[in-house]
Amino acid sequence: MGLFSKKSKVNPKISTQGIDILFDLDFEIWEFSYRGIDFVSFEKDLALPTIAQLDEIRSTIESLQPEINSRIENGLEEWCEGAKINSGERCLINISDFVSDREFTACYSEGANWGDVGVDLTIIDQEIIDDSWSD
Secondary structure, X not given: OOOOOOOOOOOOEEEEXXXXXXXXXXXXXXXXXXXXXXXXXOOOOOOOOOHHHHHXXXXXXXXXXXXXXXXHHHHHHHHXXXXXXXXXXXXXXXXXXXXXXXXXXXXXXXXXOOOOXXXXXXXXXXXEEEEEEEO
């Protein structure tokens, strides 16, 4: 190590109720996985939903999956010709506003042939109220 070299910082981690929550210093986001779903929060102060609420979010995503798939298929036709759903895309659940507003966003991206295209589906009370596409 050189005289002026800095030691790399370790991302802080909190463990609670069997969940390891990591704060990514580079992207300044909180992230964790619960029962196979990846969650993120962009708020400085993490407001963590209860286990029951995380289960509710998971159940909501499962019940809305046909509508989610339909919206993604329609959007891909418009935004990214030739791209297909179920091609390895990643889903992150943004819970930044869940505790205060009962709102969360399912963010889908990184599908094969999607390029930089992604969609954010805003969900409140088990209903998709908006889809926002970007590239």
